[in-house]
Amino acid sequence: MIEEGPPQHLRKPRRGDLPIATIAELAGVSPPTVSKVLNGRPGVGDQTRQRVEALLRDHGYRRRQASGAALCIEVVFHRMLPSIAMEILRGVQEVAHANDHTVGFTDVHRHVLAGAPWAEPLLARQPTAVITVFSLVTAEDGERFAAHGIPLVAVDPIDDLFPTPAVGSNNWSGALTATRHLLDLGHRRIGVVTGPVKDLSARARVDGFRAALDSAGVPFDQSLERRGVFTVDDGRDLGAQLFARPDPPTAVVCGNDLQAVGVYAAAWEAGLRIPDDLSVVGFDDVDQAAWLAPPLTTVRQPFGEIGATAARLALTLADGRPPAQERYELGTALVIRGSTAPPRR
Known part of the structure; x- marks a missing residue:
């Protein structure tokens, strides 16, 4: 060294x-x-x-003389659900250990709250590569890490970070499949609760939702769309707005499972039963989805494989080889549970 x-x-x-x-x-x-x-x-x-x-x-x-320090891939999170974070870390660890690397874990929430730069400690440690799983990473961060000879890979960034490569799931296809499931059940008045418009994944999910309606010849009703952030509170508030309408939806597609939990709460407050009066579909398939009553139908993201793909990509970059593509999108799967049923006639 x-x-x-x-x-x-x-x-x-x-x-x-x-x-x-x-x-x-x-x-x-x-x-x-x-x-x-x-x-x-x-x-x-x-x-x-x-x-x-x-x-x-x-x-x-x-x-310098070899110090015996282990080669390391650092994974950076910010306010990530533990179940998702652990799946991503598991995937990273499988690839890292197979290539004689350790895995480091950093949560930059305190740095962000304090307005402190999050990258400095990582740059000082000089890991083999860094994988970011939080929305605040920018293209400039990628350039900065590259200037220090440290490859950066982003998982599901909210914006285009070119030339920093990114890994995520096919959000468009997942939302398309979820909406088609509701259409196949007979729903035609379908609401959508989604995330911020600047978020790439939120935009892709709404586009997939609209594509499914178009394919079925069902007009998109703009009044049934609500945008917020991916939280339980926003799901409850936005769901309540939909259910207060004189012509509420018979089904709701949610931007993620947390919003779906909020929609469950709003439905209960409005006196709606799931799935008798309302069908609900989420996105992610977090652990809590199967514990809801009724269990949530949702789109499963392959978080473990996302982590493994990001690790393989990071090691490819660390070897000085260019990636085969700039963005990797992994397939999703619809998990059908008890929260969806045909609409009441």
Whole structure:
């Protein structure tokens, strides 16, 4: 492995006089390749390694003795449901351990609340790669990690982070399948409760919902759409708005399972029985979905495989190889339980 040389005037801690991105440009390689050389990892040709090592030495870095520190993939969360977080971590861990890496876990909620930068501790630890599972990550964050030779992979980002690669599920297809299920049961007046308009996954789910209606020749009623955030409180409030209408929906497609829980509460307060008076479909298939009364019909996201895919992608980038594609969308599955039934005639 290589580390910085003796301190020099104005040199930043743990860094030479040029950032890794500049060294990569001078060497004609990618920043992850420089990171591999810097950390003594295999997968770099001898001539390339010698060229990069020469540049590192010229700019204040020197090889250090192996410390025995384990190679690590860091996973960053922000206010994530424990059941989802554990599934993603399980998938990451399976791939990481098979490649002799450990897995680190960071929740940046306190950093965000305090208005403190969340990336600095990760940059200081110099992990092999970082996987982010929170909405506040930006394209600039990806550029910053790349400049330090640390690949960044985003799970289900709310916006386009090009060139940072992303992994998620096929939200459009999942919502399409859920809505078709209700249409097949005979529902025609279907409401939709979804997340913020800026959220890529929320937009894709609404688009899938509308596509199912269009395919069935059912006009989309804008008055039955409610947008909020993916919380129980918003599901309850937005559901109550729908049920207070003189012509309420006979079914509701929810943006996620938390909103569906809120819709359950709103239905109970409005004197509606599920599924006799109202059918409800969620999205995610969190553990709580099967515990509701009645159990929730929902779209299952493969969170374990999402984590595994993100880890494989992160290690590919760390090896200096470009990804085969910029965004990976995994298939979803509709889990039919007791919250959906034909509408009452």
